[in-house]
Amino acid sequence: DAMVIQNPRYQVTQFGKPVTLSCSQTLNHNVMYWYQQKSSQAPKLLFHYYDKDFNNEADTPDNFQSRRPNTSFCFLDIRSPGLGDAAMYLCATSSSSGGNEKLFFGSGTQLSVL
């Protein structure tokens, strides 16, 4: 049974056209993360929520926003996608944020920007 679900699996958008990626979880975990992963690169943390507390990484561009309306759902909004934003976007959860918790990943959304 899927525990962290991302939709869609593949997303194509146009340069500059806003796009939203979604993530839901059935684990009731406090923490939800969004990572960006480009080919042959490490997953790069964009931001995370600890419950409703939003934590933005210092180098995450303003073009990336996030919403967490409730425990189960988290959204990644890209306001004006550029060609450089084409990547795999991974949602993950953990039960706490102490740097020593196992991450549960969704299957990712592969974003293409035309």
Add this chain to the structure above:
Amino acid sequence: RKEVEQDPGPFNVPEGATVAFNCTYSNSASQSFFWYRQDCRKEPKLLMSVYSSGNEDGRFTAQLNRASQYISLLIRDSKLSDSATYLCVVGDSGYSTLTFGKGTMLLVSP
């Protein structure tokens, strides 16, 4: 800046070979260490945690050397299904998040 560095790949090995991956981390305050496995175009999945005393899970052995800030993963008797990218992941103490290495790709051939 926290950094996690891994062997550049790919590693090409025949079935049955033993292969070792190395990883170094920059933050001496790091407290938790993991190896994740990532198949092509799939999400990372936890392979094993790494404990100070070293730990083994079947054909996989992980070692930690805190003094040298070094982590290793040894795979014995490689299988075709072991072909994947192996990510070294390090966590700090307290309220923090995990730092991923770029990964080392392993290709096991018949």
